[in-house]
Amino acid sequence: MGEILALEFMRRALAAGVILSTVLATISFFVVLRRFSFIGVGVSHSAFGGVALGALLGVSPTAVAIPFAVGVANAIGVVSRKGKIGIDATIGIFFSLAMALGIIFIGLSDQYNVDLFGYLFGSILAVTTGDLILTAVLGAVILGLTLVLFKEFLFVAFDEEVARASGLPVVLLDHLLLTMLALAVVMSIKVIGIVLVSALLVIPGATALQLTRRYGPAIVYSIVTGLVATVGGLFLSYYADLASGATIVTVASFIFFVALLFGRFRRRAHAPKS
Amino acid sequence: MTENKDMPAVELRGIWSRYDGDWVLRNVSLTCPMGSIFGIVGPNGGGKTTLLRIILGLMSPDRGEVRVLGKVPRAPDRNHSDVGYLPQLSLAHRDFPVSALDVVLMGRYARLGILRRPGAGDRARALETLGLVGMADRAERPFGSLSGGEQQRVSIARALAGDPRLLLLDEPSTGIDAVGQESFYRLLADLRDRTGLAVVMVSHDIGVITAHTDRIACLNRTIHYHGAPDGCLNREILERTYGAGLQVVVHDRECPTCEDERDG
Ligand SMILES: Nc1ncnc2c1ncn2[C@@H]1O[C@H](COP(=O)(O)OP(=O)(O)O)[C@@H](O)[C@H]1O
Numbered sequence A: 001m002g003e004i005l006a007l008e009f010m011r012r013a014l015a016a017g018v019i020l021s022t023v024l025a026t027i028s029f030f031v032v033l034r035r036f037s038f039i040g041v042g043v044s045h046s047a048f049g050g051v052a053l054g055a056l057l058g059v060s061p062t063a064v065a066i067p068f069a070v071g072v073a074n075a076i077g078v079v080s081r082k083g084k085i086g087i088d089a090t091i092g093i094f095f096s097l098a099m100a101l102g103i104i105f106i107g108l109s110d111q112y113n114v115d116l117f118g119y120l121f122g123s124i125l126a127v128t129t130g131d132l133i134l135t136a137v138l139g140a141v142i143l144g145l146t147l148v149l150f151k152e153f154l155f156v157a158f159d160e161e162v163a164r165a166s167g168l169p170v171v172l173l174d175h176l177l178l179t180m181l182a183l184a185v186v187m188s189i190k191v192i193g194i195v196l197v198s199a200l201l202v203i204p205g206a207t208a209l210q211l212t213r214r215y216g217p218a219i220v221y222s223i224v225t226g227l228v229a230t231v232g233g234l235f236l237s238y239y240a241d242l243a244s245g246a247t248i249v250t251v252a253s254f255i256f257f258v259a260l261l262f263g264r265f266r267r268r269a270h271a272p273k274s
Numbered sequence B: 001m002t003e004n005k006d007m008p009a010v011e012l013r014g015i016w017s018r019y020d021g022d023w024v025l026r027n028v029s030l031t032c033p034m035g036s037i038f039g040i041v042g043p044n045g046g047g048k049t050t051l052l053r054i055i056l057g058l059m060s061p062d063r064g065e066v067r068v069l070g071k072v073p074r075a076p077d078r079n080h081s082d083v084g085y086l087p088q089l090s091l092a093h094r095d096f097p098v099s100a101l102d103v104v105l106m107g108r109y110a111r112l113g114i115l116r117r118p119g120a121g122d123r124a125r126a127l128e129t130l131g132l133v134g135m136a137d138r139a140e141r142p143f144g145s146l147s148g149g150e151q152q153r154v155s156i157a158r159a160l161a162g163d164p165r166l167l168l169l170d171e172p173s174t175g176i177d178a179v180g181q182e183s184f185y186r187l188l189a190d191l192r193d194r195t196g197l198a199v200v201m202v203s204h205d206i207g208v209i210t211a212h213t214d215r216i217a218c219l220n221r222t223i224h225y226h227g228a229p230d231g232c233l234n235r236e237i238l239e240r241t242y243g244a245g246l247q248v249v250v251h252d253r254e255c256p257t258c259e260d261e262r263d264g
């Protein structure tokens, strides 16, 4: 334990992991309730296009991935609201286009100094001090917004029509949530990876809903799930020398299935005997 | 605030509206005064929900004029705290982590504004409205675990919790048993008399509407009748609204057979 924490890169990875799992888990709660889970998958994969473009232009992949992911998230929001095309089809198109562009950019860039595997599946070695600062700032902004707009996000997820009728700017709130989702995805790419980050937008929230039907405890369970999975996964990643995103998501899924069983059990115990 | 005392709660003039294809509303005009209960009857697909969405400002008509409490409604808009809305029943996601009380509190949000959280006063008001619909003892129950009729009562409480001056109800009696309906309509009449509340209520059930409203309109894409409740109960108007081949079963205001059914 002490040995691990003596390592500079491991301390940075853990600090980033604690922040981003808290942020992802908080957003996850609303993503699951608003049924945005599949948007998370689309946005994270789209970020690959941004990362690759950054590599091609020789600038920070994260710096390009941020506008890329935010743009795609909001575009999905607009198209799905217009409702002419199903949202699943929309996301399918955006996400394969962005992946395809990413492959083309990588091909054009002709440079192999980008740690592609790290971007795709996460790497504990990758987190720089700059990344950590960015994670902390974005994380604070996202958590702050969630705290301030908690009751509004909850109302919109619960009953969009009545929320609109009672004067909430539902479209604006949705785009804000999508933007926060995109930022959370990008800040998590280094540690968790493009392919796997969407899992952390779904699993913590889904796990919490197995365990409680009150929003206060649900948020807490969601964050605990995210934290345990991330910290546990990072240790596992270090000792077993595996990609950090893969170990984190495996631990998170394990927690989800335990919660699922526990939830079933509890519901059966509470059900009236017949 | 200066306000014309005779200002109608809702005034529609020559409304035309459609989604993609045919006109759903054709030249609809109606007036609902303050302090009265206005019923709109018509068959499924007749445009009742669309009409309510126009009154709420959730959509704008293609043609015509809308005035709600003296203003052109447009969501999102802050003055919506004066309007309470019960949408057509749609069952909630079973696992949604809110209690019945949390749902009713949502009815206070428009009054609270964005940055403020519900306080003790809001909780007291929410509990009080839950009591009005006979759900006070289920305040802490998860909303998703309630029956359809119980969810409907909680949603009615939410519509009332913001102390609206105008209440819009889309098929309010769905899922509620006869006894519950009776006390619900008594509650509406009481609020109308005490607070001058205006109610616009939509239903496909003529019996329910005629027995509990001050004025009604028969709507099937266009208005076939507008006036006193019993006036619509003639065969010609009903046939124009619902189409020919309709079996007319008229409930009286006092309905002995209903009482029997309820007890039996
Ligand atoms: N969002 C929509 N898009 C397209 N058509 C719609 C939409 N909502 C309602 N309609 C159509 O408008 C007509 C009236 O619907 P509605 O107002 O819901 O009737 P009611 O509430 O009286 O049953 C129906 O034929 C319905 O198919």
Ligand SMILES: [Mg+2]
Binding pocket: B048, B049, B050, B088, B170
């Ligand atoms: Mg309807």
